[in-house]
Structures are given as structure tokens and as C-alpha cells.
Amino acid sequence: MERLQKVIAHAGIASRRDAEKMITAGRVKVNGQLVTELGTKVSNDDRVEVDDVPIYKEEPVYFLFYKPTGVITAVSDDRHRPVVTDYFPEVEQRIYPIGRLDYNTSGLLLLTNDGEFANHLMHPRYEINKRYIAKVNGIPNKSDLAQLQKGVVIDGKKTARAKARLLDHNVKKQTAIVELIIHEGRNRQVRKMLETIGYPVDKLKREAYAFLELGNMQPGEWRPLLKKEVNRLLNISQDK
Template structure:
């Protein structure tokens, strides 16, 4: 077997199926079929493979996918919602690399009633321990009848560790519930919690992948726009 024209002598050699040319007896080996799935991750599930404490992981939910898939980004243990999983490493890198500014949209419940001034702070960026956040899209979904809580939809183009939670904490509040509802133009829709499905051809195209699974250079629209006002939508569906 040769990798990029050189005989592979190390059985532990790492290869990149997207970039390396692999041949056996002069014939190229077929690339594995690219698979892209959307999972509604429940709260309480890890996005890592295996856990020394025996906690459930997203791999417990995707055993029937038929191939090894890795999460394109992560959701923390207490966050539920949309998680893309794939065996396409280049696609995963483009989704997760902040340089590509792929929008991630969340719905959350804040522990306090947030003012319009505080929402404007979120839009303009707040100072965190690892630097100021980028501009964000913020929509007040509703306030609780008791006027104690605020429900928001927040769109960011970064992926820092527990970023949304830390942004709300920077306002002196706390996130009680957090659900990721969209990545780029792809929304979780009515997919049941804990279930997964393959991305449709249109969804793959919107994320820059053609019908054959080949990646295309394409700018993904960020659904931020003008989100300064209120709008009425159905009550968000949270897990946990």
C-alpha cells in the first residue's frame, strides 16, 4: 500500500482520507461514503466517545448510523439540541472553525428578567475572560408571566467553551435551560429528542456539499440580520 506515492511501512501511520491519495497494487482505494447526520442531543449526554464515569454519550444514540461519525463541534453535558455528526473531516473543520463564521443559534431561559439594554450589550459583544465576543443576533422571545425569567434566541459565530452561558453570566444572570436550534440555515425542526436523521440533499447543498458528498466553497448565510425587536413565536421546546 502506498500513501501519496510512498510505501506505507508504519502500521500506525495516520492518514487523512480527504487529502491523502491511497493506492494498493497501483489501484486507488475508494473513499468511504461521506455521511452527514443531524442528531437532537438530549441533556445529560456527552459528545465524547466513552466516559470513565459511565455516563451516556451521543454514540449510544447513533449506533445505527452504520459508520464511524464524529461530532462537528460539541454541546456540553447540560445543553441539548442540534448536533451535526459526520465522517467528513474537512466539512467538520469548516463548521467548527470560527474563521468561517458559521452561525449557531440557541434558545435559552435566563434566570432573571433581562432589560433591553442588557440585550443590546449581548448584540454589541460582552467581555469574557478570553476576550470580547463578536456581534451577536439577539431576539427576546418572551418574558415569563411572573416577570422573573426571559426567554431569548441568540445567534453567535464563535464556538468558545460554554460561550452562551458565560455571555449571560456577564450580564449578572444565569442560563437555566439551553437548546441549540440551528447551525447555519439548518434548523432542528420537529425532530424528536434523542433521534437522528440524515441531512437532505438541500441541507447538504446549503452547507456546501453537493449530491455526491463533495465539498464546495460556499458562504453560509448567517441568520443574524436586524433582531432588535420582539417577535412572537411558539414557546421553545426545551429538554430537562
Template sequence: MRLNKYIAQAGLASRRKADELTANGNVKINGLVVKEMGYDVQEGDVVEVNGRRIDKIEKKSVYVMLNKPLGFITSSADEKGRPTVQDLVADVDARLFPVGRLDYNTTGLLIMTNDGDTAYRITHPKHHVYKTYRARVAGVLSAAKVARLEKGVDIGGFVTAPAHVKVLKQGERSAIVEIQIYEGKNRQVRKMFAAVGNKVQELDRVAIGELYLGRLMIGHYRKLTPKEIEYLKNV
């Protein structure tokens, strides 16, 4: 089994984060540091991540939906001492990591789990799991701009995949817009609107695939239902 998948199945990190840990020398196999991300774990191998042996971990998969507030980062720790989403799920009896990211000034739906395989399915663009955002943007979002966003825009050396965009309300100075994307580049939605000349003033993620935030209060979380978990495992 590929090393990043092995680490993910143990619930220690997503596959992407597992690759980062490996590249940084935080992974040992049979007592030796391994930086080969394509390493295939063999039967009998002892894998350690940050000194923790995977073969001693009894994993129980846990899945929660969090309504992320402003001012929290989607990281396990922050060198600047800012609060993290981990603080909001500290009472969960499992080490959870965020599936994808929401930036410091973005609110809304965030899935947190220790199931790396499911996290991979949700975040990898090849599975086309759409994330729905509601944004307030400055200025007028014309039909021509909507068409550009839906076709794909250059956000700095990367052309985005086609998006679904709907203007919910257009005011004199700003617009309320719903946008659906299945990619997850850093600050992608903000960069997309900036590319057509509309600065994002507020941004909230309201859905991931068929999972909706609903009435979940800001800063609170709830465990996913068996039906919701089954959906995520098969997207």
C-alpha cells in the same frame, strides 16, 4: 495535502481532532510517529491513525441531524462512563463524529458526519455560520444587557464577536431568549449570559445556519436531505 485535512477527508476525525491525535502521537506516517501538524502528505505515504491505515478505507460521506438529549456528551468516549452522542447513532453504518459541541446540560441540534471538510466549514468562525440557541435565563434581561451581548462581551480573556439577541418573553423571574452566534468557544452562550449577570437555566440549539431542528424528537436522528447537504458544503 496537509495532514489534518487528509485525516478529515478519510472521515476519521474533524481537522481539529486530527491535530489533537497528531500532537498526542496517535498518527504514523510510513511506520513512524509524526507530531508535525503541518506535515504535507505525499503520494505514496502510508498514514495510520490509531493503527488504522487510511489508504485502506473506502469512505462514503454520511450526514445526520441529531436532537441531543440532556445528559449526553459530545465525545466518542468518556472516562466517567457517561453516555455519549455516539450511542444514539450506533446503528449508522459509518463512524460519525459530532460537528462542534453541545455541553452535557445543553440539548438540541447536532450535526454528525464523517466528512471533515464540511465539518470544518460549519465550525470555523471565518465562515460565519450562525448557530441559533433558545435559552431560559434567570432574572431580567434588560435592553442594556441585550446591547452588550450584541456588541460582544468578555468571557474570560476572550471578547465574543457580535451576536443577534432577541427576548421572546420576559417574566418576573426569568426570560426566554433567542441568541445567534457563529463562534463555538466552550460553553460560550452560558458564559456570555453570565457576563451580563443572567445565569442560563435551560439551553437548546434549534438551528445551524438554515438547518432547523423542527419536529425531530429528542434522542432521535435523521439523515440530511441532498439539498441540506449541498447547503452545508457551500456555506
């Protein structure tokens, strides 16, 4: 038996807090009966409906995926471009990505069917670090990197403090490899940060999410997260 709001959250309908609001607002039924009490518990045999639409209760699954470039971080695309879930044909659960990576950005992406887990990781207050490697045009100096570390203004709002360092550079080609570690997840944030200080991005890859790394994986490959990895991700955010 699990609390009703947790079941709704795991189904990806809403966060647990929003699920509680749905219950108290009279939007949830169990076995055809309206339920407004937050302490209600349900089993796998109970039929749960939100706004008269049945929810599907699945066993939670968690995956680490190496997203290639040229793939949309979505479960469908109206322009028929490749999407990340195309790489999981044998997975029966209705999984979706946690956060996003741009179409032209590759790297580590998490997918799940656990809505509560996804909402937990994406909440800004948990400040989970993501490490990116960017190939940029031009060679940033220490002063340039210091701007990134202090935060720069993109889309009218200053970014949080970041970690930035120069990994390599090519004087002849006037290109450089920059590592940037951020905990925010704003739209095209890394590209915009580097463009703001005058170094447009040629290639971008997310190499790490918290303690998770790609290792020897190749683009398009994925693996299930271990239970201890799932628990550690939750513990990291809860410690904030």
C-alpha cells in the same frame, strides 16, 4: 480516483491542508510505498497509511441529531456517561460530532465521518450562525441585550457581535426566554455571555444551525442530511 490529501481528510485524520503537510513530511504511504507528491491520486483499492497506521475509507455520511440534555458530545466517556454516538447503533460508519454542545445543553448537533466537511464547518472564518434559546434567571432589558449584541468579554477575550432578543418573560417568577444567535463556538459561550451580563442560564437549547432546524424532532431523534443540505452548508461557508 481521488487526491490523497482529500482521502486522508475524509477519513477524519486531519484537515486537507494538514494532510498535505503530512504527505510532504514523508508520513504517508500508499500500498507500502512512501508518497511525498501532493498530486498523487488513489482509488478505494489502495492501502493508505499515515505514520504506518492504515486509514479506513468509508462512504461519507451526514446526520442531524437532537441531542438530549445529560448526554456527552463525544464518541466515548471514561466515566461511562451516555454519549451522542450511543443513539446511532445501526450506523456502521465511525461518526463523530461536529463541534459540541455542553452536557446540560440540548438541541441540534451535526455528526459525520467526513473530516474535511467537519473541519470546514468548524473553521472560525466561515461564521456559520447558530441559534440558541435560553431560559434565564432575571429579565434582561434592552441595555442588557445591547451588550450581547456588541460583544462581551469572556475568558479574557471579547465575543463577536451577536443577535439577541427577549422572547418572553415571567415577572412573578423573574425568569425570561432569550434568543441568542452567534457564529462562534467557544466553550460554554452562550452560558458565559448571559452570566456575564448578570443572567445565569437555567436551560439552554440550540434550535438552529445555519438554515437547519429541529422542526418536530424529539430529543434523541436523528435523520440523515439530504445531499442538497450538505452542499448548501458548504456553499454558505464558501461564500464568506
